[in-house]
Amino acid sequence: MVHQQFELWAEQTPDAIALVAQGREYTYQQLNVRANQLARFLQQRGVGPEVLVGVCLPRSPELIIALLAILKAGGAYVPMDPGYPAERLEMMRTDAQMPLLLTNRASQAEWMQSTDTQVICLDARWEDIGQASATDLPCQAQSHHLAYIIYTSGSTGKPKGVMIEHRSISAYAQIAGAAYNLQPSDRVLQFCSISFDTAAEEIFCCLGRGSTLVLRTEDMIGSVQTFLERSQAWGVTIWVFPTAFWHFLATELARTGLTPPASLRLVTMGGEKAIPAQLAQWRQQVGDHIRLVNTYGPTEATIVATMCDIAGPEAVAGAETSPYWQRDSSGTDLCAR
Known part of the structure; x- marks a missing residue:
């Protein structure tokens, strides 16, 4: 699975640079530790196989940590670009029936106020999250479980959620990484909106090959x-x-x-x-x-x-x-x- 490939690099090359964002560098070990802590925090709130977690965060280290953490916890993420219109984001939240939504204080909006979804502002909870164990978690999901649901543009009608399993994104990341000959020396620019599936290619192909992800x-x-x-x-x-x-x-x-x-x-x-x-x-x-x-x-x-x-x-x-x-x-x- 893609998060396990990332974990292998965190074990083999802990001091290698995994992420560059806003003038800061994060090693594979640092990124893995934060993702592990957040994963346990999420598990304590019921996240596991087939549980959907919305992610409404700007392009940031917290976004990458959140995606990895959800997968480590066994859940599936629903990417929600905070720059999208509120009506579209609310439609996604309602349609997916997600019990949990990760965001930050700057991205909080009125549409998030719902008794159906628990909203967690990560920048307000990092102190609590940091109390959890930093070690890797036993893998909770199986290959047929959902990794993410991504909503289409709706250009031919109403946007629909497309369900992608772990085995599919894992196979794609491995073969695409080989086709592009990704190496630890590579630095991949994370360009696309998180609500486009190309972002999954940028992120997981890169971190699954020991390369460096650079956030634009x-x-x-x-x-x-x-x-x-x-x-x-x-x-x-x-x-x-x-x-x-x-x-x-x-x-x-x-x-x-x-x-x-x-x-x-x-x-x-x-x-x-x-x-x-x-x-x-x-x-x-x-x-x-x-x-x-x-x-x-x-x-x-x-x-x-x-x-x-x-x-x-x-x-x-x-x-x-x-x-x-x-x-x-x-x-x-x-x-x-």
Whole structure:
């Protein structure tokens, strides 16, 4: 399971940097300790297999700790971006019928006031949480239990909650990590909203391979130059984008003459097919030294079902997409899980 893969790295390389956020670094051991303490705190409040816990937190160390803790406790998380409209968040809370919701004081809102859901402000409870044991917990969940429920955009109707089991996200994280050749030396930018399943890819593929997760700030996307400068300063090696943002970035690089950071080795984008005009701009401005991968998959298929190298040293000439399983020596077809 993904949290167990994280625990292995915390045991093997406790002093390695797991997370970089807001100018601070957190080691694998530090992150694991906080997640273990919060997991026990949650278990004392009834969290276990198939118990849903809402997570309405901004991009922060507390968010990553909360996700790991819920999985360690045996529960399943429901990601809720605090920047979403209150009506949408309330719909998610009501539809999922979650007994528990984790947030912080800055994200508290009127829609959270309900007798059906217990709201816990983590920043007000860390002293209590820190009293719990810091050791790893016995695994409570089994592979068929839920890991998370993520709500679709609702572009074709009412948003629906898609249930993803531990075995699905675990298999995906292992095979995607291998396909992207993630190494402990990599630094992955956590770019996407927590309410998009791509965030699970960014987080669990990274922490399950001993890499460093770098949380982007809101202000860094204010301009392309700032985005590039921050990525360079943080030594980011991997970007994971929605295709629409990559289209924008490719156009801006061509317009301004700016280039990606020297540390960057891999860019993946998903959600839709790359437009040939932007791909041509990228190739002309960036060259072929950065691997560029176009992916696609419905949420129900666990993040990604197909992938293709469309630029860079491993580019597939003329290929539109290729199934993930073609890169998996075991022959497992993840599209069928």
